[in-house]
Amino acid sequence: MNFEEKTIEKESIYQGRIIDVEKHLVSLPNGETALREVVKxxxxxxxCAVTPEGKxxxxxxxxxxxxxTLVEIPAGKLExxxxxxxxxMRELEEETGYRARSLQHIGDVYGTxxxxxxxxxIYFTDDIEKGEMNLDEDEFVEPILYSLSDIENAVKNREINDAKTLIAFQHALLVYNHSK
Structure with a gap:
């Protein structure tokens, strides 16, 4: 079965600094039509960065x-x-004051x-050095360090519910549990 929805027409609803919003009229696989709101x-x-001390x-x-407030891995939008x-690399240093010397690509995800x-x-690194925090003028974040047991407890207690962070934690826990 073909699941593709074909766009018949689209209307720009909003153009912003971070997102654009469109309304699409689509033709469904069964021949009917529907409206879709799309965020671009x-x-x-x-x-996911780990310090030499394993934090x-x-x-x-x-x-x-x-x-x-959420607790999450450092992240930001692409220019x-x-x-x-x-x-x-830019986002890690801007938000945390740590600079990555290398990164390993974990994967790409669609959040919504x-x-x-x-x-x-999403990237992983345990090859970092001190750099310099440089937040955007409208950005307020507090860097914090979690041990691997802190991560396990936070996930078990549902204190972390950000998708990209949970995915990165899975990778970090696998890497460090296999290296023991």
Missing amino acids: HNGAVAV VILVKQFRKPLEH PGEDRVSAA PGFSNELIS
């Missing part, structure tokens, strides 16, 4: 759509035309494909 995003990167670097950040690896095209590239 340039993409993002995230980094994972996280950030606390208030997330307005949720109206509360137009920016290379994903360069963006990941039901309405958004945002693709998040």
Whole structure:
């Protein structure tokens, strides 16, 4: 069966600094039509970084759509035309004050494909050095360090519920549990 929805027409609803919103009239596989609201995003990167002492670097950040603070791995949006690896290195240093000497690509994920095209590239590194924090003027984050047991407890207690962070934690726990 063909599941593809063909766009008949689209209307721009909003053009913003981070996202654009469109309304699409689509033809469904059964011949009917439906409306789809689509959020267009340039993409993002995230980094799970581990210090030489084996601590994972996280950030606390208030997330307005949720109206509360999340603990998550450092992440940020891609600038137009920016290379994903360069963006990941930039975001890690800006938000945490640590600089990656190398990155390992964990994978790419769509966080909310039901309405958004945002693709998040997730990276891992345990090859870091001290750098310099340089937050955007409208960005307020607090870097924090979690041990691997802190991570396991936070996940078990459902204190971490950010998808990219949970995916990165799975990778970090696998890497460090296999290296013991």
